[in-house]
Amino acid sequence: MIFIFGGDTPLGVSQSFVNQFDINKQRWINITSVGKVPTNRHDISCANFDNGLIAIFSGMSISSSIPNDLWIFNTLTLTWSLSNATNAPLPFSGYCAITLPDGNILYIGGYDMPMNKLPLYNTKSDSWKNMSISGPTPPIRIGFSAVLTSDGRIIIFGGADTSNRLITLGDLWILDTAMFQWSIGQILNPIMDLTLCGHTATLVDNYMFVSFGRFGNVSYSSRIFMLDVSRKDSYNWVIEFTPNTTTTTSTTTTTVTTSSSNTITDSKSTSIIIGAIIGSIISLIIFVIASILTLKFIDKQV
Numbered sequence: 001m002i003f004i005f006g007g008d009t010p011l012g013v014s015q016s017f018v019n020q021f022d023i024n025k026q027r028w029i030n031i032t033s034v035g036k037v038p039t040n041r042h043d044i045s046c047a048n049f050d051n052g053l054i055a056i057f058s059g060m061s062i063s064s065s066i067p068n069d070l071w072i073f074n075t076l077t078l079t080w081s082l083s084n085a086t087n088a089p090l091p092f093s094g095y096c097a098i099t100l101p102d103g104n105i106l107y108i109g110g111y112d113m114p115m116n117k118l119p120l121y122n123t124k125s126d127s128w129k130n131m132s133i134s135g136p137t138p139p140i141r142i143g144f145s146a147v148l149t150s151d152g153r154i155i156i157f158g159g160a161d162t163s164n165r166l167i168t169l170g171d172l173w174i175l176d177t178a179m180f181q182w183s184i185g186q187i188l189n190p191i192m193d194l195t196l197c198g199h200t201a202t203l204v205d206n207y208m209f210v211s212f213g214r215f216g217n218v219s220y221s222s223r224i225f226m227l228d229v230s231r232k233d234s235y236n237w238v239i240e241f242t243p244n245t246t247t248t249t250s251t252t253t254t255t256v257t258t259s260s261s262n263t264i265t266d267s268k269s270t271s272i273i274i275g276a277i278i279g280s281i282i283s284l285i286i287f288v289i290a291s292i293l294t295l296k297f298i299d300k301q302v
Contacts, residue, residue, distance in 0.1 A: 003031075003075060005056060008042040015040070018073070037080050038071045039064065043093035043142070047105045049123050052076045055083075055105055057121070060093040067091055070121065087128045089119040094142025094162070098154055100177055106131070108154070108175070109141050111162050115182070135182035138173045145201030147208050147229075152177045155185065155229055157210060160197035168216040170195035172227075172235060187227075187235050196221065205244035206230035 002021040009015050017040050018031035041059030048054045052075040059066045068091040070083035095110030105121040107113075116137045117130050144159025154175040161167035170193075172185030199213025199221065208227040214220055228236040 006041050041066050045097040047097035047099045049099050058091045085126045096146035133180050143197035147201050147203040158196040168195035168197045
């Protein structure tokens with residue numbers, strides 16, 4: 001299932017805040033929740049954690065201001081709950097939310113949010129704290145993309161200047177979550193004038209897929225760019241995708257890989273068993289023939 005939350009709609013247009021897409025049945029489902037639910041909002045980033053829970057913080061609205069509230073959506077029961085965590089950051093939007101390996105959620109960027117002071121939501125204790133980030137500080141931005149690699153790097157690309165959304169960015173920044181330190185990502189083969197905002201990014205194996213969004217010339221992109229992120233010290237735009245056969249990035253892929261591995265293992269085991277049986281039969285035949293010849297030779301001698 002894919003869940004989509006909120007989004008920017010024309011004023012006066014009513015739309016379900018939660019929409020669900022069933023991949024198997026290829027159909028959309030509008031989710032209508034009862035009880036306390038969030039107000040409609042956009043410029044949000046969702047982060048999933050802990051057995052199908054999805055966190056949504058603050059955001060922006062056309063008709064009213066959005067508070068610094070944190071809502072938790074349970075994808076199993078399709079219900080909402082409101083966090084009571086104290087010390088929440090001030091309301092902001094246009095950020096990226098990344099779930100770290102320890103299950104906590106790091107919030108990066110957004111309107112007027114410094115990139116060297118990042119709010120961290122502890123999903124276990126339901127509490128907030130600010131993380132001080134060392135290294136060179138990226139410019140404040142909105143509408144950028146962010147992915148987390150298997151070795152703990154958060155890679156952000158592009159976005160728009162918060163003071164002027166028409167100014168789009170094309171820089172790459174790396175956040176080391178082990179040291180909480182920023183560094184500039186070195187792209188060995190930069191694409192001329194590639195600046196994007198409002199796009200999305202997904203990590204598959206060692207490739208960051210940067211999709212759609214708006215170019216710097218205000219035209220909209222229908223393209224997908226692939227960035228090779230396998231190396232920490234340098235990055236490359238590529239046009240071919242080479243699947244990583246030794247590591248997997250999702251439960252589905254792991255299942256497929258495991259099934260394939262079991263099939264290979266079973267095939268090898270079956271081959272060994274068949275070979276052993278055939279070898280035993282051949283050895284038995286040779287023994288019987290040798291015994292008959294030996295008996296005939298003894299009879300002739302007698």
